[in-house]
Amino acid sequence: MERTVADTIRELTRRHIAENNGLVLGQCLTAVGWVQNTIPEQLEGIQELPMTDVAGAGFAVGAAIMGRRPIFVIRFQSFLWLNASPIVNYAAKSKEMFGYPAPVFVRAIASEGDGSGPLHTNCFHSMFMHMPGMVVVAPMTPSEYQAIWDHYLENDDPMLVSEHRRSYRSDVEFEDVLEEGADVTIFAVSATRFEVEEARAILQGDGIRANIAHVHWLKPFKAGEGAEEALRSSRCGLVCDSAFETCGASQSIAYDLMLRCGVPVKAVGMHDRSSGVARRLENHTPSADRIAEEARRLIRESAARERGI
Amino acid sequence: MTPRGIAARRPDLGHISGLADQAPRDWSLEMYRRYKTVRTFELAARDAGQRGDVDIFMYLSVGQEAISVAPSMSQKGSWVLGQHRGHGIYLSFGGNPSALVDELLGLPSGSNKGMGGSPPVQDIQNRVVGHNGLIGDQVPVACGIASCVDPGETVVCYFGDGAAEEDFVLAALGHAGSRQLPILFICDDNDLSVLTPTSDRRNWEITDVAESFGIRSVDIADDPWLIDHWCKTFADGLPALINIRTCRELWHVGTGQDGPPEWDRWSLVRQQMTEMQLSREMQSIDNAIEKEITALWNERLRIRSES
Numbered sequence: 001m002e003r004t005v006a007d008t009i010r011e012l013t014r015r016h017i018a019e020n021n022g023l024v025l026g027q028c029l030t031a032v033g034w035v036q037n038t039i040p041e042q043l044e045g046i047q048e049l050p051m052t053d054v055a056g057a058g059f060a061v062g063a064a065i066m067g068r069r070p071i072f073v074i075r076f077q078s079f080l081w082l083n084a085s086p087i088v089n090y091a092a093k094s095k096e097m098f099g100y101p102a103p104v105f106v107r108a109i110a111s112e113g114d115g116s117g118p119l120h121t122n123c124f125h126s127m128f129m130h131m132p133g134m135v136v137v138a139p140m141t142p143s144e145y146q147a148i149w150d151h152y153l154e155n156d157d158p159m160l161v162s163e164h165r166r167s168y169r170s171d172v173e174f175e176d177v178l179e180e181g182a183d184v185t186i187f188a189v190s191a192t193r194f195e196v197e198e199a200r201a202i203l204q205g206d207g208i209r210a211n212i213a214h215v216h217w218l219k220p221f222k223a224g225e226g227a228e229e230a231l232r233s234s235r236c237g238l239v240c241d242s243a244f245e246t247c248g249a250s251q252s253i254a255y256d257l258m259l260r261c262g263v264p265v266k267a268v269g270m271h272d273r274s275s276g277v278a279r280r281l282e283n284h285t286p287s288a289d290r291i292a293e294e295a296r297r298l299i300r301e302s303a304a305r306e307r308g309i
Numbered sequence: 310m311t312p313r314g315i316a317a318r319r320p321d322l323g324h325i326s327g328l329a330d331q332a333p334r335d336w337s338l339e340m341y342r343r344y345k346t347v348r349t350f351e352l353a354a355r356d357a358g359q360r361g362d363v364d365i366f367m368y369l370s371v372g373q374e375a376i377s378v379a380p381s382m383s384q385k386g387s388w389v390l391g392q393h394r395g396h397g398i399y400l401s402f403g404g405n406p407s408a409l410v411d412e413l414l415g416l417p418s419g420s421n422k423g424m425g426g427s428p429p430v431q432d433i434q435n436r437v438v439g440h441n442g443l444i445g446d447q448v449p450v451a452c453g454i455a456s457c458v459d460p461g462e463t464v465v466c467y468f469g470d471g472a473a474e475e476d477f478v479l480a481a482l483g484h485a486g487s488r489q490l491p492i493l494f495i496c497d498d499n500d501l502s503v504l505t506p507t508s509d510r511r512n513w514e515i516t517d518v519a520e521s522f523g524i525r526s527v528d529i530a531d532d533p534w535l536i537d538h539w540c541k542t543f544a545d546g547l548p549a550l551i552n553i554r555t556c557r558e559l560w561h562v563g564t565g566q567d568g569p570p571e572w573d574r575w576s577l578v579r580q581q582m583t584e585m586q587l588s589r590e591m592q593s594i595d596n597a598i599e600k601e602i603t604a605l606w607n608e609r610l611r612i613r614s615e616s
Contacts, residue, residue, distance in 0.1 A: 054477040062456070303484035
């Protein structure tokens with residue numbers, strides 16, 4: 001196996017501490033597993049914080065003001081709600097309001113499955129996209145992670161890095177699939193990126209040709225070269241995300257794409273209900289089957305609209 | 310036994326005899342100069358607000374000048390964090406007065422380029438760190454800064470008696486105590502959260518909380534010589550917390566006044582200076598600063614009117 005996402009995060013963290021006087025802050029970092037093997041097994045440069053989700057991010061902001069380029073680890077994105085205030089109210093506003101930066105690198109880990117239930121099944125990058133001054137990314141491959149890290153070091157914005165546990169053991173590098181004559185263009189975000197290839201295969205079995213555009217820059221939004229042209233050509237699009245669909249990243253991006261490209265674009269994310277622990281009550285990243293079904297429906301509706309039905 | 314709660318609201322809380330008399334003359338004069346600067350600036354800001362020249366939310370520190378002036382005498386070079394009602398902190402610790410006027414007037418040359426107004430004033434070159442407007446939010450940030458300062462450097466972190474109740478302030482105090490961070494916490498205790506007195510909000514003292522976290526603390530009135538004494542006493546073993554009972558003379562926000570303060574520290578300081586045979590020097594300082602502050606406001610108002 002090539003270098004995984006976890007390997008990438010662990011190695012850049014180790015180098016950051018050794019070469020940049022960097023700092024890692026968070027709760028239970030040195031516990032069993034070292035945050036899914038993403039933290040180097042060392043004490044130097046790693047600050048175990050008390051279990052305060054209301055003050056912890058403030059400690060990181062202070063370190064950022066002092067130029068330590070802190071990596072602030074939030075082991076479950078559910079904890080983002082309590083941790084959000086110093087990030088969005090101080091770090092994100094700092095350059096505009098005070099004239100100096102507070103560049104915190106927030107590693108927020110999304111997870112789901114294995115009985116994680118209503119608290120630990122969550123992905124909340126959408127709410128940070130709402131706030132001016134925040135850069136929001138969701139890298140799912142080793143090279144994407146390295147690129148967004150390089151961006152962080154070269155710039156002075158706080159970044160919300162929406163990680164997903166499903167990516168940690170992956171060494172896959174995704175490539176867009178954009179073809180002439182496609183019936184739909186699927187923009188995939190977060191862990192849906194591990195589903196869209198299968199969704200494409202399902203659709204192909206139905207005689208439907210789907211483009212795939214992989215997205216990891218959520219704010220500012222960036223898609224690969226040719227993705228928007230492919231959307232125009234396919235005449236309809238789908239934005240898939242692991243976060244809640246309602247008022248979420250998928251709807252926001254779909255809206256922007258629709259206005260820019262002039263074709264219907266639909267959003268698919270987590271359903272608007274809490275996830276339960278029991279399998280029958282889970283609410284996960286949209287599956288390949290669901291993405292394929294949504295694509296079929298969208299194509300039917302678009303065709304009907306074009307026929308004036 | 311140390312008075313607690315409402316019984317502690319008295320101008321001689323924690324009084325130690327002879328401190329003013331023992332203070333070097335130059336110290337008292339410099340302290341007075343800063344005191345006069347802050348007070349004159351704030352009264353000019355009040356007047357500008359009443360005239361309509363300043364039309365934004367203003368949180369004035371009239372009556373509370375000693376809590377910023379006295380610590381600034383011994384804490385030069387520290388990183389300083391305050392919250393709203395921070396004009397006195399900004400001015401005492403070396404913030405540029407002209408940039409503060411400009412900020413209140415909404416000019417691009419303001420301390421925050423017009424983005425913040427009264428609450429978040431900052432002068433990072435002088436280590437006066439900005440505040441985002443959420444009370445107490447600066448206390449965790451102060452901990453983060455304190456964990457990164459060079460050996461020998463310190464942080465002064467202000468918060469109010471209302472902010473003391475914020476969960477993130479309590480958590481941050483616990484962190485500072487656990488890590489023995491080099492922070493001097495100063496609780497600006499005017500007994501009011503907007504207009505709600507402390508006794509309606511809680512039954513505990515922040516000094517007890519601090520002590521339980523391993524942070525040395527003291528509860529005193531806003532006598533500047535007394536504040537200085539404790540700043541110096543605690544300097545050899547931070548973190549420490551000083552709860553300073555003080556009187557907000559004006560409204561929480563704005564320029565109005567509900568009535569006379571419980572005590573008038575400004576008059577008490579002037580009385581003390583008079584007893585120390587410093588009347589003539591005081592008069593000279595008064596004249597110079599009133600002239601300077603008046604000229605400053607007039608100049609900045611003229612510049613705004615021409616812009």
